[in-house]
Amino acid sequence: MKRFKLYEKEFYKKLGFKAGIEIHYQLKTEKKLFCRCPALLRRDEPDGMILRHMRPTLSELGEYDGTALMEFKTKKNIFYELYRDSICTYEMDDTPPFVLNEEALKIAIEIALLLNCEIVDEIHITRKQYLDGSIPTGFQRTATVGVEGYVELFSGKKIEISHICLEEDACREVKDEGHNIYFKTDRLSFPLIEVITKAQVESPQEAGEVVLRIGNILRATGKVRRGIGSVRQDVNISIEGGVRNEIKGVPKIGWIPYLLHSETLRQHNLLKIRDELRARGITRENLKTKSKNLNNIFQKTQNPTLKKAIEEGLDIRGICLYGFGGLLSREIEEGVFFEREFEGRVRVIACLDKKPIIFHTEQEPLPFSENEMDSLRHIFGFKKTDVVIVLWGPEEDTRTGIEEIKTRAEEATCRVPLETRQALKDMTTDFERILPGPDRMYPDTDSPPVKVSKKLIKEISKGLPEIPLNLEKKYLNLKIPKEWAYELSISPYNIYFEEFINKGIPPKIAGRLFIVEKNLIKKIDLKKYKREIEDCLFEIKDGKISWDLFRKKLKENFKFKFDEGANVEIFEKAKRILLKEPNISWEKLIAKLRDENKKRFCPYFLIKNLGEIYAKK
Numbered sequence: 332m333k334r335f336k337l338y339e340k341e342f343y344k345k346l347g348f349k350a351g352i353e354i355h356y357q358l359k360t361e362k363k364l365f366c367r368c369p370a371l372l373r374r375d376e377p378d379g380m381i382l383r384h385m386r387p388t389l390s391e392l393g394e395y396d397g398t399a400l401m402e403f404k405t406k407k408n409i410f411y412e413l414y415r416d417s418i419c420t421y422e423m424d425d426t427p428p429f430v431l432n433e434e435a436l437k438i439a440i441e442i443a444l445l446l447n448c449e450i451v452d453e454i455h456i457t458r459k460q461y462l463d464g465s466i467p468t469g470f471q472r473t474a475t476v477g478v479e480g481y482v483e484l485f486s487g488k489k490i491e492i493s494h495i496c497l498e499e500d501a502c503r504e505v506k507d508e509g510h511n512i513y514f515k516t517d518r519l520s521f522p523l524i525e526v527i528t529k530a531q532v533e534s535p536q537e538a539g540e541v542v543l544r545i546g547n548i549l550r551a552t553g554k555v556r557r558g559i560g561s562v563r564q565d566v567n568i569s570i571e572g573g574v575r576n577e578i579k580g581v582p583k584i585g586w587i588p589y590l591l592h593s594e595t596l597r598q599h600n601l602l603k604i605r606d607e608l609r610a611r612g613i614t615r616e617n618l619k620t621k622s623k624n625l626n627n628i629f630q631k632t633q634n635p636t637l638k639k640a641i642e643e644g645l646d647i648r649g650i651c652l653y654g655f656g657g658l659l660s661r662e663i664e665e666g667v668f669f670e671r672e673f674e675g676r677v678r679v680i681a682c683l684d685k686k687p688i689i690f691h692t693e694q695e696p697l698p699f700s701e702n703e704m705d706s707l708r709h710i711f712g713f714k715k716t717d718v719v720i721v722l723w724g725p726e727e728d729t730r731t732g733i734e735e736i737k738t739r740a741e742e743a744t745c746r747v748p749l750e751t752r753q754a755l756k757d758m759t760t761d762f763e764r765i766l767p768g769p770d771r772m773y774p775d776t777d778s779p780p781v782k783v784s785k786k787l788i789k790e791i792s793k794g795l796p797e798i799p800l801n802l803e804k805k806y807l808n809l810k811i812p813k814e815w816a817y818e819l820s821i822s823p824y825n826i827y828f829e830e831f832i833n834k835g836i837p838p839k840i841a842g843r844l845f846i847v848e849k850n851l852i853k854k855i856d857l858k859k860y861k862r863e864i865e866d867c868l869f870e871i872k873d874g875k876i877s878w879d880l881f882r883k884k885l886k887e888n889f890k891f892k893f894d895e896g897a898n899v900e901i902f903e904k905a906k907r908i909l910l911k912e913p914n915i916s917w918e919k920l921i922a923k924l925r926d927e928n929k930k931r932f933c934p935y936f937l938i939k940n941l942g943e944i945y946a947k948k
């Protein structure tokens with residue numbers, strides 16, 4: 332992963348940087364949000380497949396939504412991979428929703444309370460338009476649970492939260508190739524919490540902290556899922572004179588500052604390009620373009636890509652953007668050039684997604700021969716001040732591509748276009764789709780409102796966990812290292828840490844146990860051996876034993892601990908399996924036990940005890 336340096340916060344402030352963040356976490360519930368299917372992630376082969384197509388419909392105002400039209404233009408075949416036992420007719424839009432999952436609602440209320448929100452009296456389920464095919468209904472059911480909250484940063488600054496929604500998750504995209512897109516449906520309709528901040532974030536660095544603080548609070552509940560795919564962030568960002576663009580589905584918190592940095596540079600440089608076009612006298616109204624089929628020119632080309640296109644009988648088409656000379660090779664993000672703006676549209680909307688996506692007359696090295704350049708000059712009458720973009724593919728797609736290039740060029744003359752952008756691993760962004768219009772929410776006529784009683788809110792308020800930031804500040808007063816204070820504040824062991832220091836164990840010793848000796852402590856049933864460990868810590872305090880000796884002692888304890896209880900059961904089971912299948916491989920055996928005993932499984936114990944038996948065989 333390429334990581335560049337962020338600029339000083341002042342740089343972004345000067346450009347009028349403003350960002351708002353939407354954070355999504357899957358909730359740890361047994362069932363899905365609107366049906367009674369189990370919330371299970373699947374790795375096995377699907378039982379079946381459904382093919383669907385999207386069609387745009389007129390909105391109530393008699394208009395087509397921009398995104399809907401864009402998705403329609405892509406003419407995608409949408410394939411859904413199905414599972415008999417975790418997908419029902421609800422997810423496939425063949426039956427209306429069941430009653431809202433109460434377990435999910437309670438978790439959502441808990442989170443909204445932790446983020447200082449007002450809880451609504453009545454949950455109203457609405458539909459949010461969702462047109463990329465990832466939800467078969469074309470909309471996502473979502474419900475506001477809390478409003479007008481805030482999250483506090485370390486500096487004491489508060490970032491307001493406009494609302495918190497409970498919603499259903501969409502499908503996972505498996506692959507997107509040409510006109511075919513495949514979705515895995517296992518994740519569909521998992522309950523999801525969405526936390527939306529106001530656009531009050533003033534630098535990429537601050538955005539990083541906001542996401543971290545909110546995430547820590549959510550995880551403190553112990554009721555959100557973790558791991559790849561269970562957390563996603565969308566970031567809205569604008570600078571002075573730019574527009575609010577959305578970077579969608581950022582999978583890792585650490586990416587956010589860098590992506591925002593890139594998008595800041597991009598908007599800044601797109602505005603510069605616009606000003607330059609204006610200075611050249613080019614406006615949306617007088618922008619001149621010309622497009623043409625170019626198969627004749629490239630009949631004898633040495634360019635391998637175009638040669639192949641000719642051989643395959645594909646359409647090669649070019650468009651001249653008059654007055655755009657010198658701009659396509661202009662850097663707009665670090666290592667990204669203005670040409671990517673055109674590529675993105677062609678890739679997504681015309682579905683010409685095999686690289687290279689376009690060629691143009693300012694590329695280095697030049698993809699065209701001198702003869703071909705002469706022919707292009709002849710056909711388009713273009714000069715140094717102009718540029719020609721060439722693309723290839725089925726004729727229908729190249730025509731779509733040319734239209735999109737024209738549209739993008741028009742936009743370049745007047746503004747930063749409204750887009751949803753995807754996060755790339757190199758910390759830059761690329762076009763994903765036209766940002767949906769504002770009228771994408773409407774009431775869900777299939778769902779009755781759900782009352783939220785004062786009694787329920789009161790009940791949930793009683794069991795709220797501590798806010799990690801408050802703990803962190805408290806621990807900082809204990810004169811332990813700064814990093815320890817932070818780590819302990821988000822550690823599942825902080826209750827024990829507090830218990831130990833309350834009993835008189837110095838914070839530095841108790842802290843070390845949960846930070847430095849973290850990996851060892853993980854393997855111990857703390858609840859059971861609290862007393863013994865506490866005694867040891869006192870001995871360390873009094874200089875009677877060293878940490879080395881302590882570690883040794885723990886390991887001894889550890890052994891007798893697992894000679895009983897749950898792990899013995901697993902041990903017995905393992906022995907039974909070995910009796911039945913004496914030739915089973917070690918890996919297979921472990922996989923089998925792990926599958927059956929997810930929660931209680933302790934590989935360390937098994938490897939230690941079973942390994943010996945295994946070695947004897």
Ligand SMILES: [Zn+2]
Pocket residue numbers: 363366367368417418419420421422
């Ligand atoms: Zn279902």
